[in-house]
Amino acid sequence: STKQKWWHNAVVYQIYPRSFYDSNNDGIGDINGIREKLPYLEKLGISVIWLSPVYCSPNDDNGYDISDYYDISPDFGTLNDMKALINEAKTHNIKIIMDLVVNHTSDEHKWFIEAKSSKDNKYRDYYIWRSGDKNTPPNDLKSCFGGSAWEYDATTNEFYLHFFSKKQPDLNWKNPQMRQDIWDIMNYWIDLGIGGFRMDVIDLIGKEVDLKIKENGPKLHEYIQEMYENTLKDKDLLTVGECWGANPDIAKLFSSEDRHELSMVFQFEHIMLDQNGGDKWNLKPLDLLELKRVFTKWQIELKNEGWNSLFWDNHDLPRIVSRWGNDKKYRVESAKMLAILLHGMKGTPYIYQGEEIGMTNIDFNNIEDFADIEAINAYKEQISLGYNEKDVLKSLRTKARDNARTPMQWNDKANAGFTKGKPWYRVNSNYTQINVKQALADENSIFYCYQKLIQMRKENPIMVYGDYELLLPKDKNIYAYKRTYQNKTWLIICNFYEHNVEFSLNGTGKILISNYENSCTDLTKGKLRPYEAIIYEWI
Ligand code: TEU
Numbered sequence: 001s002t003k004q005k006w007w008h009n010a011v012v013y014q015i016y017p018r019s020f021y022d023s024n025n026d027g028i029g030d031i032n033g034i035r036e037k038l039p040y041l042e043k044l045g046i047s048v049i050w051l052s053p054v055y056c057s058p059n060d061d062n063g064y065d066i067s068d069y070y071d072i073s074p075d076f077g078t079l080n081d082m083k084a085l086i087n088e089a090k091t092h093n094i095k096i097i098m099d100l101v102v103n104h105t106s107d108e109h110k111w112f113i114e115a116k117s118s119k120d121n122k123y124r125d126y127y128i129w130r131s132g133d134k135n136t137p138p139n140d141l142k143s144c145f146g147g148s149a150w151e152y153d154a155t156t157n158e159f160y161l162h163f164f165s166k167k168q169p170d171l172n173w174k175n176p177q178m179r180q181d182i183w184d185i186m187n188y189w190i191d192l193g194i195g196g197f198r199m200d201v202i203d204l205i206g207k208e209v210d211l212k213i214k215e216n217g218p219k220l221h222e223y224i225q226e227m228y229e230n231t232l233k234d235k236d237l238l239t240v241g242e243c244w245g246a247n248p249d250i251a252k253l254f255s256s257e258d259r260h261e262l263s264m265v266f267q268f269e270h271i272m273l274d275q276n277g278g279d280k281w282n283l284k285p286l287d288l289l290e291l292k293r294v295f296t297k298w299q300i301e302l303k304n305e306g307w308n309s310l311f312w313d314n315h316d317l318p319r320i321v322s323r324w325g326n327d328k329k330y331r332v333e334s335a336k337m338l339a340i341l342l343h344g345m346k347g348t349p350y351i352y353q354g355e356e357i358g359m360t361n362i363d364f365n366n367i368e369d370f371a372d373i374e375a376i377n378a379y380k381e382q383i384s385l386g387y388n389e390k391d392v393l394k395s396l397r398t399k400a401r402d403n404a405r406t407p408m409q410w411n412d413k414a415n416a417g418f419t420k421g422k423p424w425y426r427v428n429s430n431y432t433q434i435n436v437k438q439a440l441a442d443e444n445s446i447f448y449c450y451q452k453l454i455q456m457r458k459e460n461p462i463m464v465y466g467d468y469e470l471l472l473p474k475d476k477n478i479y480a481y482k483r484t485y486q487n488k489t490w491l492i493i494c495n496f497y498e499h500n501v502e503f504s505l506n507g508t509g510k511i512l513i514s515n516y517e518n519s520c521t522d523l524t525k526g527k528l529r530p531y532e533a534i535i536y537e538w539i
């Protein structure tokens with residue numbers, strides 16, 4: 001029943017440009033570095049690059065604080081480099097989607113500089129101001145990066161809102177002129193030939209601060225529909241909204257075709273399963289039954305309406321092989337298992353740079369090893385609340401965003417071949433074993449598993465459109481599901497842990513992909529080795 005779209009069988013690859021590849025040896029990855037690696041990405045088979053922000057930015061939050069949406073940060077190159085990237089990528093059958101960060105700007109953006117200068121400046125209302133006594137914020141809304149969401153500004157004796165750092169003031173989406181300026185930015189990039197947008201924390205733009213509503217505010221969908229009318233309409237772009245507060249009903253509001261909003265959203269329910277409550281630093285072990293429940297809910301709920309995105313990793317999350325795989329004894333097996341488990345589902349898969357070679361979390365010994373504002377603020381806050389430093393460092397090591405942001409490991413030479421200069425951030429010391437050169441030379445590498453999964457998706461409508469059904473729902477070790485389409489059935493079966501397990505289904509399986517040699521084909525007496533994962537055609 002779904003109308004087919006080009007992005008239904010696409011696989012997206014996320015690039016965090018600062019850490020991808022440095023072409024001029026200043027230690028910072030850049031746009032020309034991405035251009036050099038386009039043949040590598042074409043070989044992997046991806047159709048889309050989601051490029052984390054490359055706009056001008058003072059880098060309080062590594063580019064998620066934008067000071068000019070129309071130009072490129074000198075760290076990354078020039079606007080001409082960017083135009084060349086967009087056009088060159090097309091010759092490799094790759095579209096570029098830009099990160100659209102418009103919940104907030106940098107405090108160094110000209111709108112904010114104007115807004116701050118006086119209460120009657122014409123940009124004042126582009127941001128959210130409230131009066132209050134210098135030492136008493138207007139209310140107790142909190143910033144995601146710790147502390148109050150309100151910052152006192154002495155020039156005009158008022159507070160402004162910032163849901164992230166105080167250098168990221170929130171825009172006031174109630175202002176129609178502000179919204180028009182955002183549509184102009186979007187149309188500028190659309191006209192330069194990009195393939196779409198990833199929209200940063202887009203579910204925050206309908207906030208009602210006096211009611212303390214952050215996510216999913218009353219006017220959110222009205223704004224998105226207005227955006228569609230003014231920018232996306234008739235353009236056939238891929239749009240994906242980052243929505244930490246999404247449940248399936250909300251995702252359908254965003255992604256049902258007849259509502260004219262977005263292609264899909266990123267939901268984070270699975271990502272929050274190894275934490276207690278809303279606090280990512282409060283660790284708890286993953287329960288596989290919960291993971292099965294959450295994924296299955298999303299697969300079923302968006303079966304006929306809306307569209308799923310599928311991801312384990314991004315620049316805000318620890319490395320999946322270290323998180324829910326086994327990055328020691330079974331790194332290769334478990335990385336492939338996680339790939340097969342996710343890519344077998346219905347939706348558009350996203351791969352985060354380095355995931356395709358099984359890059360791992362990094363060792364952090366003390367707080368000086370962290371670079372990210374979120375980690376540094378969380379450390380200060382938790383220490384000041386009296387938490388034990390050992391415990392604080394343990395949760396940072398497990399969850400810090402820095403895990404994802406170490407330089408891409410290209411080869412076993414100095415700095416993993418990322419730069420000949422001094423890398424802006426630490427290289428993981430395991431680069432001599434884990435790197436692209438090694439992966440390309442080994443026909444059994446994680447890379448070729450991803451390559452094959454991407455190819456299978458292009459060739460098999462069942463992988464794109466087949467119905468999903470969970471099997472063995474009570475099994476605590478195995479994640480198994482089937483896909484059915486027209487007269488075909490596929491079985492995807494994964495051992496999530498490091499012990500051998502057995503299962504009993506029926507019939508015979510023809511192996512389409514497996515992370516082991518000689519996987520069993522008699523499904524009445526099934527056996528799986530540590531982290532074994534197989535996609536079968538089910539006969
Ligand atoms: O992330 C939104 C967001 O809520 C994250 O800060 C999240 O809470 C945290 O990373 C989980 O650990 C987006 C971007 O992806 C992130 O990089 C930015 O820092 C943030 O927005 C602000 O733009």
Ligand code: CA
Nearest residue numbers: 022024028030
């Ligand atoms: Ca550089």
